[in-house]
Amino acid sequence: MKKESTLMYILRLTVTLLAICAVVALALAGVNTITKDQIAANKAAKTTAALQQVLPGVTDVTEVSFTDATGTVRKVYKGESGYAVEVAPNGFGGAITMMVGVSAEGQVLGISVISHAETPGLGAVAAANTDKGVSFRDQFAGLVSGITIGDGENQISAISGATISSQAIVDGVNAALECVKKLG
């Protein structure tokens, strides 16, 4: 057998890897096309569900444009009974996207976590549909701007073992309250 020249050797390696990459990329594009709409629909359904949860009885919302300096506020929706503010404070495992319902008087109506990457069993409790998670989120109802962690007035108790996640959610709620204050 003839010895392969250096050029042929380099070409063989490159072309093989290129071919593998191209095939994988094509397959991924295929899967992406199949799942894209479903993923978008899942996200939209979650946003709608979150809106319903934080603004009880809401039927029609309009998006309000709002830019804040901190960058925590993502989107603001105005409904009949108040505002729903989508905020994304930084938690333990990245941004926690959540919806905060705020009444026109500047009180928290409810909060709902849309997506997060907090530690399972600890920070994730804040978003979970368990008794613990629900009672954590229910603490916020009726509070006004400037919420802190503690057990006094306008304070909430953190989830044990998840101080950073709890603080992130408090930050997000405060940002939403500030935002509505500025708008109202």
Place this chain on the structure above:
Amino acid sequence: MDFKKQLKEGLLTKNPVLAQLLGMCSTLAITTSLFNGLGMGAAVTIILICSNVLISALRKVIPSQIRIAAYIVIIAGFVTMVDLLLQAFLPDLAESLGVFIPLIVVNCVILGRAEAFASKNGVLASAVDGLCQGIGYTVALVVMCVIRELLGSGTFGGGLLGENGAGIQIFPADFAALQMIMPVGGFLTMGFVVAGFQWLLRKVENKKKEGSK
């Protein structure tokens, strides 16, 4: 090809987690509820079978100098596909496992089997190897999940059974040691499970030796 032998290796003598100590990162991180363990185990098993089959089929085409790069591209492709499919059709599981699904790319179990088995054996044998190793991985995860969940939150079957998937409460959560579902509990459980497993293996081996004498 010997299915029985491969299954025994995957489950016991060459268990990816308990004997080869591969894929520790996700093992320590996600074993906090039964749902996570089963979901992660299933995802890894599927990816392991797919990547083993493809790498085995291409084992004569891929030049050995660039094999690692080629394996990683193939594995990353399958992982991303599984990630997208989970997000589309099982959003609950995708959310619960979070970043650990994309991180399967760097899970040593998969690259390890590609290098140690699929690159040297036929397609069918590699598929069986992927299945057996995947089962071994899943069983190890589930064992750790059950221990950590029971001691850490006092429940069984979290994410699957009980009201709202909260799991069946075995004893009140107030008596549970929260540390067990934190990273430190992961390391502790891992250590004890591996030690117990090795002790059992050794015992069985010694008995066999004595029996053959």
